[in-house]
Amino acid sequence: MASLTFKNVVKRYQQGKQSLQVIHGVTAEIADGEFIVIVGPSGCGKSTLLRMVAGLEEVSEGHILIGSRVVNDLEPADRDIAMVFQNYALYPHMSVFENMAYGLKIRKLPAQEIRRRVDKAARILELSHLLDRKPRQLSGGQRQRVAMGRAIVREPQVFLFDEPLSNLDAKLRVQTRLEIQKLHRELGITSLFVTHDQVEAMTLAQRMIVMNAGHMEQIGTPDEVYAEPASTFVAGFIGSPPMNLLEGQATAAGRLAVGGLEIDLPSGEGSPVSGAVILGVRPEHLVLGNSGWPLVVEMVEVLGAERLIYGKLGTAMMVVRADDSHQHPRIGETLYMTPQPGKLHWFDINTHKRIP
Structure with a gap:
């Protein structure tokens, strides 16, 4: 050897x-x-x-x-x-x-x-x-x-x-x-x-x-x-389905303008840079609930014990992985999601490399 x-x-x-x-x-x-x-x-x-x-x-x-x-x-x-x-x-x-x-x-x-x-x-x-x-x-x-x-x-x-x-x-x-x-x-x-x-x-x-x-x-x-x-x-190659990658404008106030909307970022987890940036979050790290980022459902894939819910955050496409405990959403319905703590990823808009 x-x-x-x-x-x-x-x-x-x-x-x-x-x-x-x-x-x-x-x-x-x-x-x-x-x-x-x-x-x-x-x-x-x-x-x-x-x-x-x-x-x-x-x-x-x-x-x-x-x-x-x-x-x-x-x-x-x-x-x-x-x-x-x-x-x-x-x-x-x-x-x-x-x-x-x-x-x-x-x-x-x-x-x-x-x-x-x-x-x-x-x-x-x-x-x-x-x-x-x-x-x-x-x-x-x-x-x-x-x-x-x-x-x-x-x-x-x-x-x-x-x-x-x-x-x-x-x-x-x-x-x-x-x-x-x-x-x-x-x-x-x-x-x-x-x-x-x-x-x-x-x-x-x-x-x-x-x-x-x-x-x-x-x-x-x-x-x-x-x-x-x-x-x-x-980020887009490893993981199934791949990581959601959202191009947006970050502000110092812990918000991100993306897809024509302004969304709140989790406390203490704002963008490490201000201005143009890419936010990444995996579908399995998004939690459905009664508040958070609005997702308009466009398609649902039922995979036995889990579901892949595809939709739009404003004009930006996203996918959420949910287990079968959630009610089957209707096409056109608006769901709300929040990212799990510590699961956001940030990438440089020009180099597409990870921002530490």
């Missing part, structure tokens, strides 16, 4: 006489045995960053270190990493055992050692009873476990996961997430996991890197990223 370090990593592609930069100076320290999730929307550069670690993409500037060794110029086979892809990429004519053992045979390991490693991985992944089957005889979740087993038997320093759950249905995704958590607890190998799914990121990560257009917006634990988003992008 080993640590993983990014030092001002840049990636650019040459397009004729022009270059297109897709990764902008990523710097991060990943501890030995840590499970890091890189999360962001499609095209943000997360898979490119992972492929640079794997050696499938060249590093344009900066350095990537596995342990104390700079790996920029090493071939993928020499980096001591194992990668699990979105596509299972199993050999259809080989059994589960043969698929998991193939890479070890290429490396000419003794048959006894190959059997030991495959049996160990199969036990961890609960595949022991499937070792003689062909991939066509397996479910999608079982095939993905075989692909993970093929990576485990390498006993690498670093695991790389490139959206490995994208091809699974919702139930299997939950089950496989649990298996990946169990796998990491048992093996303790440094892992880098790429996904666009924030639920996967929040449930799997010890720490997460949020990417946006090739920039690292924030790195932190899921709790840190949720509780103190570094920018409006992070």
